Amino acid sequence: MKILEHCLCAAVLRASAFLLAASLVTVLAPAQSVSSNSDSIRGVVVNSATHEPIPRALVYSPDNRFATMTNSEGRFEFNISHPETTREASPDSNATNNGQPVQATGRPYLLTARKPGFMTDPGNPMQNLQNENVKDVTITLIPEGLIVGSVSLPSSEAPDKIMLQIFRRQVQEGHARWVPAGGAQSTSDGQFRFADLPAGTYKLLTHELLDRDPLSLDPLTIGPGNRTPQKLFGYPPVYYQNASDFSSATVIHLSAGQTQTVNLTLAKQQYYHVKVPVISDNENPLRVEVYSHGRKGPGFSLAHNPGSHAIEGWLPSGTFTIEASNDGSQGLSGAQSINVRGGTVEGPSMTLVPNASIPIVVKEEFTSEDHTGPTTYSINGHRTVVKGPRRYLYVMLAPADDLGTGRMFTMREPTTSGDDALFIDGAPAGSYWVRVHSSRGYPVSIRSGNLDLRHQPLVVGIGGGASPIEITMRDDTGEISGTVAGLAPPSGSATSDTQASASAGAAPQAMAHIYFVPLPDSAGQFSEIWSAPDGSFTNPLVAPGAYRALAFDREMQDLEYQNPAEMLTYDSKGPVVRVLPGQKETVQLQLIPTSNATE
Numbered sequence: 334m335k336i337l338e339h340c341l342c343a344a345v346l347r348a349s350a351f352l353l354a355a356s357l358v359t360v361l362a363p364a365q366s367v368s369s370n371s372d373s374i375r376g377v378v379v380n381s382a383t384h385e386p387i388p389r390a391l392v393y394s395p396d397n398r399f400a401t402m403t404n405s406e407g408r409f410e411f412n413i414s415h416p417e418t419t420r421e422a423s424p425d426s427n428a429t430n431n432g433q434p435v436q437a438t439g440r441p442y443l444l445t446a447r448k449p450g451f452m453t454d455p456g457n458p459m460q461n462l463q464n465e466n467v468k469d470v471t472i473t474l475i476p477e478g479l480i481v482g483s484v485s486l487p488s489s490e491a492p493d494k495i496m497l498q499i500f501r502r503q504v505q506e507g508h509a510r511w512v513p514a515g516g517a518q519s520t521s522d523g524q525f526r527f528a529d530l531p532a533g534t535y536k537l538l539t540h541e542l543l544d545r546d547p548l549s550l551d552p553l554t555i556g557p558g559n560r561t562p563q564k565l566f567g568y569p570p571v572y573y574q575n576a577s578d579f580s581s582a583t584v585i586h587l588s589a590g591q592t593q594t595v596n597l598t599l600a601k602q603q604y605y606h607v608k609v610p611v612i613s614d615n616e617n618p619l620r621v622e623v624y625s626h627g628r629k630g631p632g633f634s635l636a637h638n639p640g641s642h643a644i645e646g647w648l649p650s651g652t653f654t655i656e657a658s659n660d661g662s663q664g665l666s667g668a669q670s671i672n673v674r675g676g677t678v679e680g681p682s683m684t685l686v687p688n689a690s691i692p693i694v695v696k697e698e699f700t701s702e703d704h705t706g707p708t709t710y711s712i713n714g715h716r717t718v719v720k721g722p723r724r725y726l727y728v729m730l731a732p733a734d735d736l737g738t739g740r741m742f743t744m745r746e747p748t749t750s751g752d753d754a755l756f757i758d759g760a761p762a763g764s765y766w767v768r769v770h771s772s773r774g775y776p777v778s779i780r781s782g783n784l785d786l787r788h789q790p791l792v793v794g795i796g797g798g799a800s801p802i803e804i805t806m807r808d809d810t811g812e813i814s815g816t817v818a819g820l821a822p823p824s825g826s827a828t829s830d831t832q833a834s835a836s837a838g839a840a841p842q843a844m845a846h847i848y849f850v851p852l853p854d855s856a857g858q859f860s861e862i863w864s865a866p867d868g869s870f871t872n873p874l875v876a877p878g879a880y881r882a883l884a885f886d887r888e889m890q891d892l893e894y895q896n897p898a899e900m901l902t903y904d905s906k907g908p909v910v911r912v913l914p915g916q917k918e919t920v921q922l923q924l925i926p927t928s929n930a931t932e
Contacts, residue, residue, distance in 0.1 A: 374462065375410045376470035378403050378446045381454050382589040387474060390448040394441035403446075413440050440465070446472045452531060456887035456927070476590030478530035483523045484539060484597045495519040495539050495568075495599070498631065499527055502534040502584075503737065506768060507859065507895030510737035511536060511579075533891075535585040536573065538632060539597060543567035543604060543647065565606075568599040569649050570632035579630025579736075604647040606677045607635060609655060609669055611642055613685035617659040619644070624654045627670070629736050644683065648673050657683060658761050664688035666761035668795070689762075689793045692801040693744065693755035695722040698777075699808045705773050710747050717750040725773040728802065730757060730765035733790035739763075757802075764790040767802060774808035775858050775876040788853070809914035810874045817845040817868040817884045819924035844868070845884045845924055852909065853897045855879040877914045883907040884922040 378390045386407025393400035403409045440462055445453065451474035460467055484495045501514035514535065519525040544566045572582035573595055585593055611619070619637035621644055624630060635646035635655060644657060650673050658666035665685040671678050708724040709716050723744075732739030742760045747753070767786040769776045779786040782800040793799045821844070845864040849872065851857035857878020864870040864884065883906055893899040910920050 372465055373410055373412050373468065374440070374444070374470060375408070375468060376444070376472060377407050378409070378448075378472045378474060379407060380451075380590070381473040381475045383476075387446075387448060387451065390446045390451070390474065392444055392446045392472065394444055396441070399441050399444070411441075444470060444472060446474055448474060450477055451475060452477055452529065475531065477528055478532060478587040478589065479592040480527040480530060480535065480537065480585060480587065480595065481592060482525060482595040482597065484519045484525065484599060485523050486599055486601070493542060494521065495523070495525075495542055497525050497527075497537065497539050499530075500536045500579075500631075502891075504891045504893055505737065506731070506766075507893060508731075508733075508735075508766065509891075509893050509896070510735050512737035530587060532587055532589040532591075535587060536579065536582045537585060537595060537597075538572045538579065538582065539568070539570050539599065541567060541570055541633065542599075565604045565647055566601050567604050567647070567649070569602055571597050571599055572632070573597060578625050578628050579632060580628045602649040603675075604649050605673050605675070607644075607646055607648050607671065607673065608641070608677075608679045609635075609644040609671065610680060610682040611637070611644060611657065611667070611685060612682050613642075613665060613667075615659060615665055615685065617665075619657045619659050622656045623648070624656075625651055627652065627654050629734050631736075631738075648678075650675055655683070656761075657685065658688070659685075660759065664759035664761065666795075668762065686795060688758070689760045689799050691757045691760065691791075691793070691799045693728055693757065694801050694803045695726065695755065696803070696805045697722070698805060699774060701808050703773070712747055712750060712752075715750065717747070719747055719753055721753040722806070723747070723753055723755060725771050726755070726804075726806075727770040728755070728757065728804070729768050730760050730791065731768055733764035733766050760793050760799075762793055762795045764792050767791050769804060771806065774806045775810065775874075776804050777807045777856055777876070778803070778805040787856075807876075809877065811877055811912035811915060812871065812873050812917040813849065813875050813880075813882070813910055813912060813920060814871040814917065815869075815920040815922060817847070817864050817870065817922045817924050820844045820864075820866075820868045845870075845886065845922075846888045847872075847922065848883045848885070848889070848892060848894065849875065849880040849910070850883065850894045850900060850903075852879045852881060857912070859894055875912050877912050879909055879911045881907055882910050882920055882922055883925060885925050885927055887927055889927070 376392070378387045378392060379385065380387055386403070388403055388405045388407055390403045390407070391400065392403060392409045399411050401409050401411065442462055444462065445457075447453065454473040454475050457473050460470060462470070480499065484497070496516060496518055498516045499514045500511040502509055503512050504510075505512075514530070515527055517525050517527055572579055573585065574583045575598060576582045585595070587593055616639065618639065621635050621637055622629075623633040623635050625633060633648060633653065635644050635648070637643075637657065638645045644655060652670070652672050654668060654670050656666070656668045658664065664687070666688055667683045667685040669681065669683040705725045707718045709718050711717075728744050730742040732741070742757050742765075745756050745758045767779055767781075767790075769779060780803045781791050784791065784800075786802065791799060791802065844866055845868065846861065847864055847870055848859075848861045849857070850859060855878040856876070857880050858876040860872060860875065862870055862872050881900065881903060883903055906925050907922060908920060910918050912918055
């Protein structure tokens with residue numbers, strides 16, 4: 334009953350705020366003197382999952398000139414004045430309203446909608462509302478997903494309020510990683526709720542909860558004539574469904590509008606004081622991470638105590654890996670494994686060592702003139718022009734583990750005038766994907782010793798043990814152009830300017846998103862562009878190689894193009910295009926509806 338009352342109250346507050354926003358938007362709309370000649374825009378707001386109409390949704394234009402609520406059948410209508418209509422506000426045809434252009438025709442350039450319990454559909458196709466032939470509009474909203482449930486104890490003891498956290502599987506530059514997606518606190522009777530969740534894949538865990546504040550607890554209690562360990566109990570983190578660590582937690586697959594109910598059971602355990610001395614000449618604060626069973630993942634925690642020059646805290650029995658690092662001038666890091674076996678742990682000591690300083694060696698095999706403009710840096714208050722690859726090249730390291738909470742490391746800036754050497758400083762021991770971005774040419778080869786860093790991660794050892802990153806740059810690109818069949822052209826016609834910008838990859842009204850994915854044994858470089866509204870496209874700077882060309886009806890946020898096993902799903906969805914240096918290839922693509930993209 335309590336959780337029901339809580340949900341009802343939250344729903345009332347959200348609905349009240351929603352209706353207030355609708356009223357304010359309507360009030361703020363400029364007054365109009367309506368002429369005898371006018372047209373209208375009609376439409377319907379529908380549920381993207383069920384395709385049913387959504388009543389009482391707020392439909393509005395981003396410039397706040399139009400706003401209305403849908404009726405019981407999800408329909409709405411705006412009466413639009415013709416160009417001879419005059420408006421009391423913003424008479425200048427080039428004026429803006431809240432940063433949005435005010436159209437001279439009086440028509441909105443875009444309509445969107447919102448309602449509590451729903452989210453904006455990023456794939457909702459844009460229509461040319463400035464064309465007066467557009468009369469009917471369909472706006473889709475995505476129903477929110479929910480993860481709800483309870484946290485309980487095996488006994489009748491009522492749990493304290495428990496903090497819970499969810500992680501969502503997301504693709505970052507072709508690699509899937511788990512990233513934090515929200516937190517919640519259980520109620521006094523153990524109920525919890527995660528709302529406003531898009532369709533996706535999630536993992537759920539609880540945070541540790543200790544019976545007493547560990548910061549104010551002395552690990553030793555003075556007894557009569559001796560000192561005995563202080564006892565502390567708590568609830569270790571639980572990973573759904575009661576897994577031992579984050580990597581083995583059960584995955585929750587959530588579709589649009591789905592409510593997933595999960596139940597977690599906590600178990601009380603005794604915690605023991607842990608103290609790991611830190612050997613370092615650097616006094617900067619340390620970031621401390623703790624992993625159980627040697628597998629990276631959230632859950633347990635310890636803290637750096639500068640006063641005792643140690644990492645301290647409380648942990649239950651088990652095997653843990655402790656990693657510590659700081660930034661400093663170059664950065665220091667260290668790692669230590671400990672076993673907690675029913676008693677306090679002190680030591681062994683952790684020695685912090687300098688992080689990697691990895692040189693980047695660039696070999697240029699360009700055949701054209703250098704049109705890259707000069708790059709200037711301010712060094713000690715003096716501006717200096719740098720030379721060499723630093724002008725056009727950007728290299729970074731991204732953690733290769735599947736937990737998206739690690740730091741990225743980029744090239745250091747010049748330290749003195751004329752410093753054109755390329756280094757990446759501060760990366761602690763671990764595995765990293767090397768990402769290379771260039772405004773001139775493309776990297777035909779990225780290596781470190783025997784490693785092909787286009788397909789393998791760079792391994793950095795303790796103390797900066799890593800071979801130089803060797804990059805070979807070329808500029809003998811080719812071109813891919815063609816058309817996408819199966820497009821439903823948007824209402825209204827596109828201008829030549831719109832089509833030209835579409836070919837360059839920036840068309841706001843493009844109807845197909847095209848990906849060029851290198852085959853596993855190819856030296857090609859991944860790229861993506863929008864098509865023009867008529868389906869034509871041109872990708873002018875393509876690195877030579879073999880590509881799978883795929884055209885979707887919307888942008889694919891979760892395309893794991895760096896995962897060959899995942900890309901096998903698309904083998905029959907698009908042709909293979911082979912690009913040679915300096916040559917142009919033409920291809921015909923079939924539009925892939927995202928509703929059956931992986932079937």
